[in-house]
Amino acid sequence: MTEQPQFTISVDQNKYLAVGHTEVHAILTVEAKGPAVAAPTTQAAEVIIVDTSGSMSYGKIAEARKAAQAAVDTLRDGVHFAIVAGTANAHMVYPPDRRLLPSNPQTRQAAKEAIGRLQADGGTAMGRWLRLAADLFETVPGAIKHAILLTDGKNEHQSAEEFDADLAYCTGKFVCDCRGVGDAWVVAELRKVGSTLLGSVMDIADPKDLEADFRAMTQAAMGKAVADVALRIWTPQNATMTYIKQVSPALEDLTARGTPSGPQARDYPTGSWGSETREYHICVQVPPGVVGQEMRAAWVKLVVPETGEQLAAGNVLAQWSDDYAQSTRINPKVAHYTGQAELAALIQDGLQARKEGDLELATARLGRARGLAEQAGNGETARLLDKVIDFDPETGTARLKPNVEKAAEIALDTRSVRTVRMRKESEA
Amino acid sequence: MTAEMTATCPHCAYPVLQDETFCEECGRAIHAGTPGACASCGAGASEVGADGYCGRCGVRQPAPRDHLEVETGSAAGVSDRGLRHSRNEDSMALMEVDEYVTVGVVCDGVSSSPRPDNGSQAAAETGAATLVKELRAGAGHVEATRAAVARAAEAIAALGTYEDAPACTYVSAIVAPGRVTIGWVGDSRAYWLGPRPVRLTSDDATETGMLTAWLGADAGEVIPQVSTFEPDTPGVVLVCSDGLWNYLPTAEEMAAAAPGAATAPLATAQALVRHALESGGRDNITVLVIPYGRGSAIQ
Incomplete structure (x- = not known):
């Protein structure tokens, strides 16, 4: 034990x-x-899925290659792994055939070489990529199964129905952390993947940050000791x-x-x-x-x-x-997380209203969110909100910024679901 | 078909109809179908977990001490958790010395002290047992009363240290032919209920209700107050904790709420507990009803 x-x-x-x-x-x-290090006897499996659609060309594919290589370096010996490239279909990058291989210095080196040859060219159908990962994982039933999905675009080469069916097929088969790079991906799509497959979703505005993030994610996956x-x-x-x-x-x-x-x-x-x-x-x-x-x-x-x-x-x-006096007392932790959920709902509603052109509602929601973020100690959220609205802390009034970077909006949306622990605790 | 109030709820003593399943007053099941069945929903004993929660309705089962009733000779007592406290920290003991003499003790555990339920039980049982022993050995009633308080004080003090001291109040009654002897420490009370009702104790407490005397390892030397009373009519000695007298503070109010005390002690004790529950049941409630003048012309 x-x-x-x-x-x-x-x-x-x-x-x-x-x-x-x-x-x-x-x-x-x-x-x-x-234990700080998971027992070596714990069987683990890792599939790294890299979007290689046409939009990934120029700087992004180069950074994605480095990130995937860093992730491979982080795999401990014996972990069953594979690299998948995603376009309108899913392709094996390493190993070339549809299976997982145990990690060792030779397989890791071969995988990194294969990753180095990745080229960006094609469409985006994430459901098909995930389905391939699910099939690969089937060969290691007892293992702790984890995938990383990297994309930069909209899921436009499969129908919403097919995407949903693919997600349903994958449910319960592995955990998937999702990363969106750049500003052309759709938060709602990756959130659906993350939610269904019990993983996180984060935005990476600068492709240069991918490498460190992939390394951290793989390390975290290697630290998992109990599955399902x-x-x-x-x-x-x-x-x-x-x-x-x-x-x-x-x-x-x-x-x-x-x-x-x-x-x-x-x-x-x-x-x-x-x-x-x-x-x-x-x-x-x-x-x-x-x-x-x-x-x-x-x-x-x-x-x-x-x-x-x-x-x-x-x-x-x-x-x-x-x-x-007894029954009306509100537990501080219940109050704290009720506030965190309200904050997330205000941000998501506000961004939706902004998209739909209801600027009055958007201003009201995002302004209220800004006030709440300050009170609740969500400094990061307040900072992200400040890229979307001008907020006057004296009067509490807010005004939508006329020009908002797409990446700022994506970051705010993506991170709206991330909560902070209670302030008293974090200070202690 | 006439619906008659033929029984009382086993949990709160509220009158219930013969064919009712749940008590109108406390909501608990009146007829536990089989031994060990859930007192709330009637689920079988196998559904009730070792931790006391029912596996079907989730309700925590009442502890045995939540509601206790005793009858000794012609005297009776009831002790109840009440509605606000999570456990019953009161204790009572009722014993016959011989066919003429009955003794009773009520102790109310101090909620702010550790393990007050254990403390009050040790004090009440030791007090009553000492009274019986001393009286059978021929001790005087005042002498026996003082000795019982001293032994009870030792018993509860033995359960703690000065820093970790269970604490309780104490009131005892010796009801003997021609004479009633009361001893007390704290704010539990005794009343005489007769043609002219009288309160027999004066509280060891400040006007705001803070105790000025108690039993426990942190109490120092305990000097009980003792009083004797020679009734000239038949009547009843009532001994109780503040969970009852808070709702019926004066002797007149107590007497008015206990009209049948001399002839039906148990029913009277149940009715008084019910009165306290209906008034809010803010504290544990304990009452002993000890008739005086047995065999004389009481109807």
């Missing part, structure tokens, strides 16, 4: 409800403290899971992903884990209770569904009280 991280779940909530109230909120902090972990949540009879969403490090609504896993229980997939902390906001509607009565509103377990192994557990409680 020493090879595996130790998991803990802690619950932050105010369990007291006023009589007649039935909505229970809690923040679950799931922490995995592990799920939150198993039991709720009382006649209760409703209003929502369960990841709120840190980034917002991700998991509510619709639950699958029944036992009496009154559902499993919500969370992908693979290394040494890390993630937080979740759970909201449950429970049947009403009487003053003094205590109820378990949710029993949260972290499990490996395949083996049934339980890694950690926590209780979300409800207790009815006629003391308003």
